[in-house]
Amino acid sequence: MVLKLPELAEVALQFVGPGGVMAVRPVPDPQSIARAKRIMGNGDTGVWTGTIFEAPVDLSPEFMFPVRPINNLNNTRTERFCIRRRFAPAVTDLKTIAAYTDGACASNGLAAPRGAFAFVFNHTSDGVQAWPLENKGPTGEVRTHTSNRAELRAVIAFLKFRVWWGEGWKRIVVISDSEYVCKGATTWLRNWARNNWRTAASTPAANRDLWEMLSDLLGTYAECGCEISFWAVPRSCNTQADAAAKAACRLENSDLFAHVNGILY
Numbered sequence: 001m002v003l004k005l006p007e008l009a010e011v012a013l014q015f016v017g018p019g020g021v022m023a024v025r026p027v028p029d030p031q032s033i034a035r036a037k038r039i040m041g042n043g044d045t046g047v048w049t050g051t052i053f054e055a056p057v058d059l060s061p062e063f064m065f066p067v068r069p070i071n072n073l074n075n076t077r078t079e080r081f082c083i084r085r086r087f088a089p090a091v092t093d094l095k096t097i098a099a100y101t102d103g104a105c106a107s108n109g110l111a112a113p114r115g116a117f118a119f120v121f122n123h124t125s126d127g128v129q130a131w132p133l134e135n136k137g138p139t140g141e142v143r144t145h146t147s148n149r150a151e152l153r154a155v156i157a158f159l160k161f162r163v164w165w166g167e168g169w170k171r172i173v174v175i176s177d178s179e180y181v182c183k184g185a186t187t188w189l190r191n192w193a194r195n196n197w198r199t200a201a202s203t204p205a206a207n208r209d210l211w212e213m214l215s216d217l218l219g220t221y222a223e224c225g226c227e228i229s230f231w232a233v234p235r236s237c238n239t240q241a242d243a244a245a246k247a248a249c250r251l252e253n254s255d256l257f258a259h260v261n262g263i264l265y
Helices: 030-039 147-162 179-192 209-222 239-248
Strands: 012-018 022-024 069-073 077-082 095-106 114-120 128-131 171-176 227-232
Touching: 022 179, 030 209, 030 227, 077 128, 095 147, 095 239, 114 147, 114 239, 128 239, 147 171, 147 179, 147 209, 147 239, 179 209, 179 227, 209 227
Parallel strands: 095 171, 171 227
Antiparallel strands: 012 022, 069 077, 077 095, 095 114, 114 128
């Protein structure tokens, strides 16, 4: 079975790259936008947060989100991790996909740490993306590599890689084995913002530059009618992204913070 993208009665071009149109999205309907904005916090306290994906007990991500072929916008086939039909509407009645993210840091907490990050959105060769962590953050300041920073960077890289809502998805589940990412993106982020970006222990919240960037991205998705959820899983359920991130730790790090955009993968 091949899943078809929505009929594009009304469309808006999102990005055009050197390889062509990166996404053509249906104009989001007002109900989807209102729902996503409400459930992701409406930008209260100046930040947006994701939602917690509540999976049935003892079910693996592989079982809940099997890989499915879809027809892409250029009439070629690709793959996505789509929610199994038996879980709609019991778990969600939204058109939902998932992706795996992870980060790694060699010599974490020691001298000369080397971080990297990865995400997996299908089983093709292009569906596994991994890069070394940049030495500078989005503000241009030099940042120490840590595993937490690499894990957070992986989520940002995935959300920036494509205009995912352009495929008509109403919910995207980020699968991660990082408590820092999953609790941070759904709960701690808003608490830090309320507390002038300080933790419950009154220390400055680490990686504020990346958290603010993630918040902005979550707001963009909400305003386009696409909910971002986070599912915390055991490390054994995230082996492919973990291996890709660890392998990328051996690559040379770039100084400049940059995004990589995928064209119709």
